Amino acid sequence: MRERRPLFERGERSSGNCSLPVVPRPRALSFSCGLSREGKKMSFVVPKRAGVTLKQVKSILVTFCPFETNVESTRNFLQCLYTKKACASNTNCEVKTDVKHDGSEPVINITFADGDRLIMKGANLTIREMLSAFNSRCEAKELLAEKVQKKSS
Structure with missing residues (x-):
C-alpha cells in the first residue's frame, strides 16, 4: 500500500476551506520604482540638469526586446x-x-514637431549619451522656434 502524505507540511497553512497548500506567488519585477531585482538601488544616475522637456517633440517610439542584455x-x-x-x-x-x-x-525613434527625426540605437549607448543627444537637439529646436517667433512678432 502507498504511504499517505499529509496535505500540508509544517509551516504551511490553508486559505479558507480550501484543502490545497498555499503556494507563494512569484514577486513581480518592478523597474519603475528605481530598485533592481535584489532590492538595491539601480546603477544609473540621471545628471541633475538632464531633465527631459518634450516641448518640440511630436511622438516617441521605443522598441526593445526585454530579454536582451543591452x-x-x-x-x-x-x-x-x-x-x-x-x-x-x-x-x-x-x-x-x-x-x-x-x-x-x-531603438528609440523620436519625431519632432517640424518633421525632423532622431533615431538612437540604444545597444551601445549609455543613458547619459542618449539624454545629451536628445536634450541638445531639443534645445536647438527651441532656440530656432523662439527666433522664428521673434521675427514674426
Whole structure:
C-alpha cells in the first residue's frame, strides 16, 4: 500500500476551506520604482540638469526586446520620459512602447514637431549619451522656434 502524505507540511497553512497548500506567488519585477531585482538601488544616475522637456517633440517610439542584455539604458531613457516634469512639458506628445520578443536591437525613434527625426540605437549607448543627444537637439529646436517667433512678432 502507498504511504499517505499529509496535505500540508509544517509551516504551511490553508486559505479558507480550501484543502490545497498555499503556494507563494512569484514577486513581480518592478523597474519603475528605481530598485533592481535584489532590492538595491539601480546603477544609473540621471545628471541633475538632464531633465527631459518634450516641448518640440511630436511622438516617441521605443522598441526593445526585454530579454536582451543591452536594453538597460533604453529602459532608463523610457523611465525619464515618464517623469512628471517631462509629461507636463508637452501633454500632446505621444510616447509608445513596442516590446518585442525577437532579439531585436533597442531603438528609440523620436519625431519632432517640424518633421525632423532622431533615431538612437540604444545597444551601445549609455543613458547619459542618449539624454545629451536628445536634450541638445531639443534645445536647438527651441532656440530656432523662439527666433522664428521673434521675427514674426
